[in-house]
Amino acid sequence: MAVLEIRDLFVTVETDEGTIPILNGVNLTVASGETHAIMGPNGSGKSTLAATIAGHPKYEVASGTITLDGEDVLEMGVDERARAGLFLAMQYPVEIPGVSVTNFLRTAKTAIDGEAPAIRTWAKDVREGMQNLRMDEKFAQRNVNEGFSGGEKKRHEILQLELLKPKLAILDETDSGLDVDALKVVSEGVNRAKDTTDLGVLLITHYTRILRYIKPDFVHVMVEGKIVEEGGPELAERLEESGYEGYLPEDAPLQ
Ligand code: ADP
Numbered sequence: 280m281a282v283l284e285i286r287d288l289f290v291t292v293e294t295d296e297g298t299i300p301i302l303n304g305v306n307l308t309v310a311s312g313e314t315h316a317i318m319g320p321n322g323s324g325k326s327t328l329a330a331t332i333a334g335h336p337k338y339e340v341a342s343g344t345i346t347l348d349g350e351d352v353l354e355m356g357v358d359e360r361a362r363a364g365l366f367l368a369m370q371y372p373v374e375i376p377g378v379s380v381t382n383f384l385r386t387a388k389t390a391i392d393g394e395a396p397a398i399r400t401w402a403k404d405v406r407e408g409m410q411n412l413r414m415d416e417k418f419a420q421r422n423v424n425e426g427f428s429g430g431e432k433k434r435h436e437i438l439q440l441e442l443l444k445p446k447l448a449i450l451d452e453t454d455s456g457l458d459v460d461a462l463k464v465v466s467e468g469v470n471r472a473k474d475t476t477d478l479g480v481l482l483i484t485h486y487t488r489i490l491r492y493i494k495p496d497f498v499h500v501m502v503e504g505k506i507v508e509e510g511g512p513e514l515a516e517r518l519e520e521s522g523y524e525g526y527l528p529e530d531a532p533l534q
């Protein structure tokens with residue numbers, strides 16, 4: 280049982296125009312076995328929250344805390360966070376020239392477990408994982424994300440999720456740019472991880488579409504760096520109808 284707790288989190292980023300606030304007091308708790316969806320309009324700070332949890336150096340925590348089972352995540356380096364069981368599937372996965380998918384996965388698994396995986400079972404696990412995600416075998420020899428289509432990048436993120444077996448996964452717009460078939464395959468992968476490892480999921484999305492396949496227990500709406508509303512799956516259904524109208528300041532009724 281793992282619990283990720285975010286308390287009164289304020290995050291800024293350094294730009295040419297100075298320091299700008301992006302997250303303005305986020306509170307969120309995600310436990311093993313729970314699926315939380317964070318929804319919100321573009322630019323509301325969803326990816327910033329994901330990057331801050333993962334330890335992206337660009338984002339400065341001005342105040343607030345992030346803990347995993349009581350341990351201070353903000354004191355941990357990026358690799359320590361991964362070893363502690365945190366996993367981030369990025370909105371825009373980066374290319375790693377010269378590193379094949381096979382080598383990347385094996386290196387990551389070794390770093391996280393503290394020892395190399397057993398050769399025979401590992402090869403089988405990778406093969407099965409790729410088959411489950413309908414990935415071509417040739418994929419394993421390609422360089423990470425180099426020339427991958429949008430769908431291939433997202434499948435590769437979920438392959439990592441299934442093989443690295445984190446405690447808590449943050450999936451940042453894993454649904455964006457996927458056609459319905461790819462969305463189903465990717466969602467099945469997430470659901471397998473939920474079923475087999477009691478994974479806690481923080482699912483960041485702009486659209487309700489993926490929530491038909493990955494059922495959230497809780498839905499949080501983020502606007503301008505704050506969670507402005509929380510509820511169950513019915514909140515996502517309401518957003519499907521009404522969008523984010525009414526949440527944005529320009530939509531606020533005149534006093
Ligand atoms: P979302 O994922 O909800 O679309 P983001 O977290 O990507 O939102 O961005 C939130 C706001 O912070 C946006 O206005 C964005 O332009 C700004 N922002 C995020 N990262 C940076 C950065 N590295 N430099 C400057 N501005 C940034």
Ligand code: MG
Nearest residue numbers: 320321322326
């Ligand atoms: Mg965005």
Ligand code: MG
Nearest residue numbers: 325326370452
């Ligand atoms: Mg984003």
